[in-house]
Amino acid sequence: MSATPELIKINIDGRDIAVPRGTNVIEASRLLGIDVPHYCYHPKLPVVGNCRMCLVEMGLPAVDPATKTPVIDPATGRQKINWMPRPQIGCGTNAIPGLHIRTTTQMVKDARAGVMEFLLINHPLDCPICDQAGECKLQEQATSYGRGYSRYIEDKNVKPKRTQLGPRVMLDDERCILCSRCVRFSKEVAKDDVLGFIDRGSYSTLTCYPGKELANNYSLNTVDICPVGALTSTDFRFKMRVWFLKQTNSIDTESSVGANTVVWSREGQIYRITPRRNDEVNDTWMSDSGRDLYKQVRAENRLSSPAPLADLIAQAKALLASGGVALVASARSTVAEQYLAKKIADHLKIPADSRHVPAHLAKGDGLLISADRTPNTRGALVTGLIDTLPSEKLTQLAAGIDAGKIKTVLVINEDLSLHGLAPEQLARVDIIHIGTHASATSAAAKVVIPSHTVFEKNGTFINQQFRLQQFNAAVPGHVGTHNDATILSGLLAALGGHDFEGKSNAIWSRLTEETPELAGLAHGNIPETGHLIDAARFSHHAFPETEGLHYKPAK
């Protein structure tokens, strides 16, 4: 994206608009609220122009070939427009000065109806069993631009209906309209060029390269971008119709990229997760592994407790009163939760060397999964919970336990056994565990307070770009669990600190007052694409992330 795009004036359906040079007609029309139907075009993929659905009429101002002077139409007194005798594809037509476009003429309508009719000739029309029904471009555009009936009376082509392209993607070739979005995605974005077309004409078939399969961690994006029901997710296949599903904006928690997502749920049950377009973070993609995270909501090892929250907090308070407390907070908690953890630590006068946030590190894939496998490490820095980058091994805590200095550990959403603590060390201290799933830590804990997953609560994360992003609760909390902010603010109040009464806006307003980077940010009013905060204070840290989509390390 160039820094200062040159704006040029074009005219669509009689309305003038200034667009950057090179913008194609589909995008320019979208700015005017004009829908140019298309299948193969995708804003984040190369243009190929093979579906022919986006045909529009195109014209340019007439210029006298000899004198290069504008030709004036005597009827209107304005410059004459030379319209091309045949329609042009919108996706492949880029804006040049004076470009004129018509999208509503009879020629355009006939062209669209003709394309629709051809596309539907071999379409099986099995919408009742097709998972795409309800979000299918073919359905929508057949309704809007099709002729409503078919003149085709011959037998339809028969193609393979159930081809397993990869472990997570199923192909129904009869539905495929050969738009090649999936082929381009695999090649250009996922850099895993395994898909292609074989055979000719109406027998063309999408297939994998012999001996390969579509198994990369971004394969389900092909399902998202497939405009029809040809590619379906084996996980979501035949589970639920999309029109029943409620969409909730969320954040992918598997790494510090913070890919924007939409959680699709019905009646408290999540059925799938799809990417949400954010051109600054994840474009329109997300990883396959991030789509599986919803399963943790109803996982077998989910913690829950019938005890009232007040009782659990009272038990925790009793343990904390004995002194020698260490805090293990999490980079998986929201900004507000980290702030509350810091407040509790301040209140208990836990020294800085007893406040830990363990790191989860792995190799980044250079795209949408970064090396830091927590969504909110920067949040811990911004709220002041920690001053230095976290390390994976909690050696200091282990030493403190061995030395007998630490008697009680408050663990929030972490499993100490993954961070270098032996079972004997866990057994030696009183552990208060606030967490979602059972682990060695929760098994060793004296008090377990079950909390919510990211799908059950509202909150914010700060990603690797120092972008503050908001997510919302998609489903109500699992039975026997409590909101993390409620637990922590309740604990803070029980210990004699400020009582936020579990109110997120009260927590947020105090947080923004005390945090310079967040000052003035209204609660619950963060833009959908996130809010980039000032990272100057933290530029000295050597963050582990390597280059990925829309992210370059500072050095």
Added chain:
Amino acid sequence: MSVIKVPRKPLTFAERTYIPQIVSGMMTTLKHIVAKPLTVNYPEERPEIPAGYRGVPTLVRDPNGREKCVSCQLCEFVCPPKAIRITPGEIPADSPAAHVEKAPKEFEINMLRCIYCGLCQEVCPEEAIWLQNVFSVSGYERGEFINNKQKLYELGGTLPDAHYKWDKKKAAAEEAALHGQH
């Protein structure tokens, strides 16, 4: 003038005594007293159910015994009182109807909620759900009013099929396979 006074014809003397009217009324009553009852003795005698009657919604099979429902869930979507609940499922590959791919794993209609509007029948793209002639629903517990899939097929039985859409599709696929098209 928004008010128009309609002149009333004054009653005649005979009308004012009401006796002719009473007598004619008595005659009308007498006619009904001697007439045959219009009612039926319900549990023993059953009324004749007219064609197109909207009774209890049921699921039907086609004449080949294939369950017609493909669990597209349009009926669940359109149902105004939300009486229908479908759990979709995949047809196992070894089933003779494997080419249909999708069938309801569970299909429940709550007859305490159903309002017999017939929208489910109207919306069904597979002509699988029909409001048939069962009109009497009774039970001792709420649970008895939730018709599960098995009950729905028991009530529905088989309906003649004019299309055999899926059979044709299977035949076309077999034909194509014979000619080595895939």
Added chain:
Amino acid sequence: MLDFYFSLPLIVRLIIQGLAVIAVLFPLGAACSMAERKVAAWAQDRPGPNRARPWGLGRIPIIGPILGRFGIFNLMADGGKLLFKEDIVPGHVNKFYFVIAPIVAMTPALSTIAFVPFGAYLDGAGRVLPVMLADVDIGILGVFALASLGVYSLILAGWASNSKYPFLGAIRASAQLISYELSMTLAVVPVLLWINAPGTPGTLSLVRVVEFQSQSGFWGGAWFVFVMPLSAFIFLVALFAETNRQPFDMPESEADLVGGFHTEYGSYKWSLFFVAEYGHMIVGSALFILLFCGGWNPLPWLPLSTFVGWLAPLGAWTAHPLFVGILSICIFLGKVIFSIFFFMWVRWTLPRFRYDQVMRIGWQRLLPLSIANLIIYTIAIALLN
């Protein structure tokens, strides 16, 4: 057997007679309630109650199903239910009057029957002797005197219930019954004037009225309904009002007063009101038949004695007092039953009057009409004699 009966002391005989009348009248009242339900059903094109089939009785071939169809078992079930239901006395009522009201209701309903001859037989001399409990001279006066006591039960019930709907019902009942009694009595006077020709010993006996309609000749055999149609009409209308039947059932009017005077009553006490109402209907119908429709005479201009005479060729038994008595009772009962059917027939035809209409009809229409009627007939009778 008859000799044994007549050898009993008078008091015992009277008690037996009284019990017999109660034993007949009480089930008759109950049967009327079933008849009412059946007629209601027929008028509404329904078959009516026909489902109850007790385990044993309903299995009897032919008879069981027929009784079932006529709702006899429903009737028995209803009676049993009313008898065994919990007899609730609401807490806010005046217990004494509350309990006594249904009894007061039953008293006139059962006692008026004493003055009503319900049949006749011929003695050896061919004279017609009435079948009745008390052939006294005051006759109709006694009936009126006792019947008007019926209003006390309604007032008692309404007042004792200590509740607004019963109270309103009672007020309406008292006003209505008094209003229509006047016209009723005045309508009967011409009949009595007619039968008490000057020079003969005066009587108010109903037997005499029937005898008068059993004479030979055109005027002699004509029933009074033909001779005095206006009197008959006024009497009939007033009878509807007196028995609280639609369209005059102001005291009950379940639509606006829930149930009127008996709103607070239930079970057996409530059923007593019901039987009393039907008792009044039966006695009222009987009065109408006796006064205007020839009593036990089979047809106008066809007295019982002539009819029995026609039957003589069939055998000597036709002249036996017992046969004649039963025949006459059957004829009379047939007429009464038709009359009761007529009550129901009207009920399912006419809507209920408004209360002010009831009062206006009573005082402004019927009363002047009956007075005029009386004057005209008095002059006519005077002129004729």
